[in-house]
Amino acid sequence: MGVVGPNGGGKSTLVRLLNGLLKPDAGAARVYGRNPATEPFEVRRKVGMLFQNPDNGLVAPFVEDDVAFGLENLGVPREEMRVRVAQAMRAVGLSGYERREPHTLSGGEKQRVALAGILVLEPEVLILDEPTSMLDAAGRREVLEKVRYLRGEKTILHATHHLEELADADRVLVLNDGEVTADVTPDRLFANAGLLRENRLSLPPVLRLAADLGLPLHRTPEDLATEILAEIGDGAGVP
Ligand SMILES: Nc1ncnc2c1ncn2[C@@H]1O[C@H](COP(=O)(O)OP(=O)(O)OP(=O)(O)O)[C@@H](O)[C@H]1O
Ligand SMILES: [Mg+2]
16 A cells, blocks of 8 residues: 655654554554554564665664564574574575675665565564655665565555555555545546645656556556557657
């Protein structure tokens, strides 16, 4: 599920309510029937969170220690820890990086280390709050590729300003001024100019072009671009 909306719309507030970093002034949050405000540790075992800044949270001298950090806190035996860390490193495409120092990594690599540190805890839900906003194009691609793969395995709540990142999400919540103003499929959101405008959202050019050409939008931006080129390739630019 995606979460979009203007600055100050309430995306990060929702995320923080869900892991107990913030207590609601009114109403209540529930995650698997538990109250994150009173049982944050139980909730955080089931829900992994990835935030904007890849430098936050990477504190250990070596990558493998960072990934193992959460398991150490849980008192997992050493041998099991080694196996699970190796698995998580493989899942984010960073096998061989175990002894690298985190500060020598690129932003995309750091964000994938952070993701491995979450996956190693085997959460049922992943919550991502603008995980790519500080990354360059290559870093974004690296992280999104993993996120897209994980969509097949876990429930993901993904807050972002980049609508194209949500093209293959099953649902998108639009938050504005602290309220859910829409709960729609990405296709419907992308096709609704009024809804987009009211919530200060705009379609990136690749999505606009694909929509205008009547192409299905349920795919990655790279695939969409390829599709668009194939569509216009025959007639375009040939005298
Ligand atoms: N602890 C708090 N108490 C009161 N108001 C808060 C608190 N935390 C955030 N807010 C306000 O709630 C609103 C929503 O902020 P939030 O950070 O959730 O937006 P966002 O959708 O994540 O925006 P952005 O796109 O900029 O990340 C803002 O007006 C913010 O000032
Ligand atoms: Mg935010």
